[in-house]
Amino acid sequence: xxxxxxxxxxxxxxxxxxxxxxxxxxxxxxxxxxxxxxxxxxxxxxxxxxxxxxxxxxxxxxxxxxxxxxxxxxxxxxxxxxxxxxxxxxxxxxxxxxxxxxxxxxxxxxxxxxxxxxxxxxxxxxxxxxxxxxxxxxxxxxxxxxxxxxxxxxxxxxxxxxxxxxxxxxxxxxxxxxxxxxxxxxxxxxxxxxxxxxxxxxxxxxxxxxxxxxxxxxxxxxxxxxxxxxxx
Amino acid sequence: xxxxxxxxxxxxxxxxxxxxxxxxxxxxxxxxxxxxxxxxxxxxxxxxxxxxxxxxxxxxxxxxxxxxxxxxxxxxxxxxxxxxxxxxxxxxxxxxxxxxxxxxxxxxxxxxxxxxxxxxxxxxxxxxxxxxxxxxxxxxxxxxxxxxxxxxxxxxxxxxxxxxxxxxxxxxxxxxxxxxxxxxxxxxxxxxxxxxxxxxxxxxxxxxxxxxxxxxxxxxxxxxxxxxxxxx
Amino acid sequence: xxxxxxxxxxxxxxxxxxxxxxxxxxxxxxxxxxxxxxxxxxxxxxxxxxxxxxxxxxxxxxxxxxxxxxxxxxxxxxxxxxxxxxxxxxxxxxxxxxxxxxxxxxxxxxxxxxxxxxxxxxxxxxxxxxxxxxxxxxxxxxxxxxxxxxxxxxxxxxxxxxxxxxxxxxxxxxxxxxxxxxxxxxxxxxxxxxxxxxxxxxxxxxxxxxxxxxxxxxxxxxxxxxxxxxxx
Amino acid sequence: xxxxxxxxxxxxxxxxxxxxxxxxxxxxxxxxxxxxxxxxxxxxxxxxxxxxxxxxxxxxxxxxxxxxxxxxxxxxxxxxxxxxxxxxxxxxxxxxxxxxxxxxxxxxxxxxxxxxxxxxxxxxxxxxxxxxxxxxxxxxxxxxxxxxxxxxxxxxxxxxxxxxxxxxxxxxxxxxxxxxxxxxxxxxxxxxxxxxxxxxxxxxxxxxxxxxxxxxxxxxxxxxxxxxxxxx
Numbered sequence: 001x002x003x004x005x006x007x008x009x010x011x012x013x014x015x016x017x018x019x020x021x022x023x024x025x026x027x028x029x030x031x032x033x034x035x036x037x038x039x040x041x042x043x044x045x046x047x048x049x050x051x052x053x054x055x056x057x058x059x060x061x062x063x064x065x066x067x068x069x070x071x072x073x074x075x076x077x078x079x080x081x082x083x084x085x086x087x088x089x090x091x092x093x094x095x096x097x098x099x100x101x102x103x104x105x106x107x108x109x110x111x112x113x114x115x116x117x118x119x120x121x122x123x124x125x126x127x128x129x130x131x132x133x134x135x136x137x138x139x140x141x142x143x144x145x146x147x148x149x150x151x152x153x154x155x156x157x158x159x160x161x162x163x164x165x166x167x168x169x170x171x172x173x174x175x176x177x178x179x180x181x182x183x184x185x186x187x188x189x190x191x192x193x194x195x196x197x198x199x200x201x202x203x204x205x206x207x208x209x210x211x212x213x214x215x216x217x218x219x220x221x222x223x224x225x226x227x228x229x230x231x232x
Numbered sequence: 233x234x235x236x237x238x239x240x241x242x243x244x245x246x247x248x249x250x251x252x253x254x255x256x257x258x259x260x261x262x263x264x265x266x267x268x269x270x271x272x273x274x275x276x277x278x279x280x281x282x283x284x285x286x287x288x289x290x291x292x293x294x295x296x297x298x299x300x301x302x303x304x305x306x307x308x309x310x311x312x313x314x315x316x317x318x319x320x321x322x323x324x325x326x327x328x329x330x331x332x333x334x335x336x337x338x339x340x341x342x343x344x345x346x347x348x349x350x351x352x353x354x355x356x357x358x359x360x361x362x363x364x365x366x367x368x369x370x371x372x373x374x375x376x377x378x379x380x381x382x383x384x385x386x387x388x389x390x391x392x393x394x395x396x397x398x399x400x401x402x403x404x405x406x407x408x409x410x411x412x413x414x415x416x417x418x419x420x421x422x423x424x425x426x427x428x429x430x431x432x433x434x435x436x437x438x439x440x441x442x443x444x445x446x447x448x449x450x451x452x453x454x455x456x457x458x459x460x461x462x463x464x
Numbered sequence: 465x466x467x468x469x470x471x472x473x474x475x476x477x478x479x480x481x482x483x484x485x486x487x488x489x490x491x492x493x494x495x496x497x498x499x500x501x502x503x504x505x506x507x508x509x510x511x512x513x514x515x516x517x518x519x520x521x522x523x524x525x526x527x528x529x530x531x532x533x534x535x536x537x538x539x540x541x542x543x544x545x546x547x548x549x550x551x552x553x554x555x556x557x558x559x560x561x562x563x564x565x566x567x568x569x570x571x572x573x574x575x576x577x578x579x580x581x582x583x584x585x586x587x588x589x590x591x592x593x594x595x596x597x598x599x600x601x602x603x604x605x606x607x608x609x610x611x612x613x614x615x616x617x618x619x620x621x622x623x624x625x626x627x628x629x630x631x632x633x634x635x636x637x638x639x640x641x642x643x644x645x646x647x648x649x650x651x652x653x654x655x656x657x658x659x660x661x662x663x664x665x666x667x668x669x670x671x672x673x674x675x676x677x678x679x680x681x682x683x684x685x686x687x688x689x690x691x692x693x694x695x696x
Numbered sequence: 697x698x699x700x701x702x703x704x705x706x707x708x709x710x711x712x713x714x715x716x717x718x719x720x721x722x723x724x725x726x727x728x729x730x731x732x733x734x735x736x737x738x739x740x741x742x743x744x745x746x747x748x749x750x751x752x753x754x755x756x757x758x759x760x761x762x763x764x765x766x767x768x769x770x771x772x773x774x775x776x777x778x779x780x781x782x783x784x785x786x787x788x789x790x791x792x793x794x795x796x797x798x799x800x801x802x803x804x805x806x807x808x809x810x811x812x813x814x815x816x817x818x819x820x821x822x823x824x825x826x827x828x829x830x831x832x833x834x835x836x837x838x839x840x841x842x843x844x845x846x847x848x849x850x851x852x853x854x855x856x857x858x859x860x861x862x863x864x865x866x867x868x869x870x871x872x873x874x875x876x877x878x879x880x881x882x883x884x885x886x887x888x889x890x891x892x893x894x895x896x897x898x899x900x901x902x903x904x905x906x907x908x909x910x911x912x913x914x915x916x917x918x919x920x921x922x923x924x925x926x927x928x
Contacts, residue, residue, distance in 0.1 A: 018397045025327040025396070031269055035319065037727055038273025038502075041734025045742060045812050046277060053819045056827050065829045080812065084805040087731060091801075095721040102447065105323075109316040116277050116312065123285045131288050133297045164721070165714045215798065250629045257559040257628070263501055267551060270505025274738075278509060334679065337555075341548040348509050348544065355517045363520050365529045482861045489791040489860070495733055499783060502737025510741060566911065569787075573780040580741050580776065587749045595752050597761045 027099035032108055039112050040087040043119065047076050047083075050123035074205070075126035079118055081208040082142070086115065089149065089179075097156055098164045107155055111148040114141055125204075132193045135200040139190030142204075146183025153179050182207060259331035264340055271344050272319045275351065279308050279315075282355035306437070307358035311350055313440040314374070318347065321381065321411075329388055330396045339387055343380040346373055357436075364425045367432040371422030374436075378415025385411050414439060491563035496572055503576050504551045507583065511540050511547075514587035538669070539590035543582055545672040546606070550579065553613065553643075561620055562628045571619055575612040578605055589668075596657045599664040603654030606668075610647025617643050646671060723795035728804055735808050736783045739815065743772050743779075746819035770901070771822035775814055777904040778838070782811065785845065785875075793852055794860045803851055807844040810837055821900075828889045831896040835886030838900075842879025849875050878903060 051072040054065055066073075097104070121138045128134035153175055160166040167175070189203035286300040298305075329336070353370045360366035385407055392398040399407070421435035515536040518529055530537075561568070585602045592598035617639055624630040631639070653667035747768040750761055762769075793800070817834045824830035849871055856862040863871070885899035 022327065022397065026324065028327075031265065031323050033727060034266070034269040034730070035273050037730040038270055038505075038734055039277055041502075041731050042274055042277040042506075042738055044808065045735055045738040046280070048742070048812050048816050049281070049745070051813075051816045053816070053823055056820075056824050056829055062829050062832050065833065076813075077809070080809050081805075084802070084809075087805070088798075088801060091727050092722065095718065095724075102320075105320060106316070106444075109313075109319070112276065113309070113312050116280050117283075117308075120280050120283045120285070124288075127285055128288045133288055133294050136294050137297065165718065212802075254559065254629065258556065260559075263497065263555050266498070266501040267505050270502055270734075270737075271509055273734075274506055274509040278512070281513070334552075337552060338548070338676075341545075341551070344508065345541070345544050348512050349515075349540075352512050352515045352517070356520075359517055360520045365520055365526050368526050369529065486791065486860065490788065492791075495729065495787050498730070498733040499737050502734055503741055506738055506741040510744070513745070566784075569784060570780070570908075573777075573783070576740065577773070577776050580744050581747075581772075582744075584744050584747045584749070588752075591749055592752045597752055597758050600758050601761065 024099075027101060029094060029097055029100045032100050032105055033094060036090060036108060036112065037087075039116065040083060040090070043115060044080050044083045046119045047079050047122055050119060050126050051076055071129040072126035075122045075129065078125075078204050078208070079122040082204075083115070083118060085208065085211060086145065086149075093153065093156065096163050096165070096167070099162050101159070101162060104152070104156060104159075104162065107148070107152050111145070111152055114144040114148060117141055129201065130197055132197050132200075135193035135197050135204075136190055138204065139186050139193060139200065142186035143183055143190060146179065146186060149179045150176065150183065182211075256331075259333060261326060261329055261332045264332050264337055265326060268322060268340060268344065269319075271348065272315060272322070275347060276312050276315045278351045279311050279354055282351060282358050283308055303361040304358035306361065307354045310357075310436050310440070311354040314436075315347070315350060317440065317443060318377065318381075325385065325388065328395050328397070328399070331394050333391070333394060336384070336388060336391075336394065339380070339384050343377070343384055346376040346380060349373055361433065362429055364429050364432075367425035367429050367436075368422055370436065371418050371425060371432065374418035375415055375422060378411065378418060381411045382408065382415065414443075488563075491565060493558060493561055493564045496564050496569055497558060500554060500572060500576065501551075503580065504547060504554070507579060508544050508547045510583045511543050511586055514583060514590050515540055535593040536590035538593065539586045542589075542668050542672070543586040546668075547579070547582060549672065549675060550609065550613075557617065557620065560627050560629070560631070563626050565623070565626060568616070568620060568623075568626065571612070571616050575609070575616055578608040578612060581605055593665065594661055596661050596664075599657035599661050599668075600654055602668065603650050603657060603664065606650035607647055607654060610643065610650060613643045614640065614647065646675075720795075723797060725790060725793055725796045728796050728801055729790060732786060732804060732808065733783075735812065736779060736786070739811060740776050740779045742815045743775050743818055746815060746822050747772055767825040768822035771818045771825065774821075774900050774904070775818040778900075779811070779814060781904065781907060782841065782845075789849065789852065792859050792861070792863070795858050797855070797858060800848070800852060800855075800858065803844070803848050807841070807848055810840040810844060813837055825897065826893055828893050828896075831889035831893050831900075832886055834900065835882050835889060835896065838882035839879055839886060842875065842882060845875045846872065846879065878907075 051069055054068040056065060100108075118141065121141045124134045125138045156162055157167050157172050157175065185203060185207060189200045192203075193200040283301055283304040286297055288297060332340075350373065353373045356366045357370045388394055389399050389404050389407065417435060417439060421432045424435070425432040515533055518532040520529060564572075582605065585605045588598045589602045620626055621631050621636050621639065649667060649671060653664045656667070657664040747765055750764040752761060796804075814837065817837045820830045821834045852858055853863050853868050853871065881899060881903060885896045888899075889896040
């Protein structure tokens, strides 16, 4: 009878072990990252489909041909760099994350949704780069993406059991700022598009430049606070 | 001679080991997941190609432009969320699966087949969102996908040697219901499309909402039965 | 001085170790599989782009709409199943392979080349399913793919240091047959296309059926010779 | 009190450990490779979209049909092999790399940018294979890609902490040459395109041939210096 009990205890232990193992598999971020990296890779590669082969007539110069595809090319480069920034940010966030729960899995899917609309918005911007409406749709999309990033950041950093390591309040606020600030800038570009389309386009093109400047400066000044210096 | 025998035994053991190792490699789900995640990632990104850049004329307002792409956008969002649900379900199923055999590998490929037609059906729905035929083709596809999900669920859970852990009858039935119910709902939407196209579209758009509600409710009520509460 | 020698020996050992580690990394099949799975995933998803949204006029029935896209759909399904067979074959081959060398890496890239033309050939077949020329181009592509598969099989199985386990002559011949036979069948379909386009199309559609039958039969008859029974 | 100190020391050790673990995760090349392999896979598969299904009229011969798509097909094959060479080079470079820092992550994204324009340039070349402008744009893109490869090589090999193993000066120069030489050849093709378009096209088609010859020769002559013999 003691044996029976031992077997039962052992079995319960086994069940608990296998239940825990199942939970670990269900919470493993591996496939979330596989899907996300796949989406980012396709996204930046699909952007090229919006650059149409121009009509070349004999005597056409290289400059003329390039001038024709210039708006598409500008929209391509801006969108590519933005997607690159989003991917780097996603990689930084998930470097903090040890487990995913159902909420985070779905937030990630819902974050990919507006991201997947980027080729459409880039195509629109490439074709109507002077039109306020195209600039506003582009800005609107970037604002929605920024909102989703903030939601993911708050959701994940609020749940220490999902993280490798609990973040302190200062780190959370710094990470939040990194996500909120570009959202506000894009909101400005959206609002300004009607009265000054040129300024709006300049903002979209300028954010990456500011981004590169800021990470260079940040890196110089706060070497030690690596966690959120790297979440930029 | 004893040595010879020992060597022979050792070699037979080695052969058995290497045969077993080969079987493990042949049954490793890794590449099945790589292919599937790739397909899901491309699928949700390709959906955007069905949203065409609208013609913008000067004086066109943001609302007008958005109204023009609205049907495409609705088809995009519905299809995106559906694909997200399928991916989450695939991830949950394969969290139970330890090994794949040839049958499961092929069932997975045959499951991806109707899934890959989703961008076509979404394009059709985006262009003819009032036409019963478009709504029926969309519904037909969702029914076929649901059937394939049920077949995969039955195939895998009927073969305990493919699983990390045997499921009991109650868990299998719960998982089955989770796959059969949406299939029946889509069948209803398919049948109703001729007489009431609006209702049909409403069902396609409503299922994700019901899904999110149900997983929230399920989570609250059956915390402990994590295995199938999580297969939703 | 003895110490110096020891240090020198240790360093030489370290160098040899790190050189060996570098070789292992250079020969790791991981990225070859990542690229190949990516290509297969995109391939089968891109095939859908060749199915164009049909024009629907009011009063159009479901049957009429489906009849319109039928040739595209047939080309899609045939090509999808073929790509699935190629992927399963690729997975089986690489289950035998432990290391890749430069030759195998490049053979794999050159195998992916004709494979990537499949959406083009499928689009051609979907649009001109009665035209001998379209059927011949489709067949020609399948023959080229079959040739590349044979070359890869011979290259890899001829180099035991690339394999987990050396294959005996009988296994190599069986694996060769599995790759040569479909090639010959497609060659027949290519040759027959001019005089009997219908027969040619039937062959393309019939091979997957024969394939599924044959793996079922093979599995029943030679359970033990798992290695090449599984390379089908 | 001694206990308190020990706990404090242990905690500091833990903090240092977890900070180090975070750094390792942030510097893990895994997702950089996932993104890059995804981009390469999509790139070579998207190239096919530039080959348009030709118009077939009855009585059209296979040769006529093939002749019609010949320029597109040539542009496809050249671009495919080039992308294959870039992928092999990328794989060789990252076989040396143990950790990525923010600089390398971004250089890699900026390397993928011109790479993603390859389908556009291939489409242009396939349509206007005699036009100097198309040939120059193609060449320009290859020069930009070559420049990015050189920058990445210099960046990574200059930072021994990112590498598995420090490279000596001779190895670095050899790797540099491997990247600089094709860039110069493409620059030549770019310059020569205006006066001799045929020569330019010949160079694009010839580089892969030279590449395959050179790696065969290199392999024969310097078996031992595997590290950079393999970076070709």
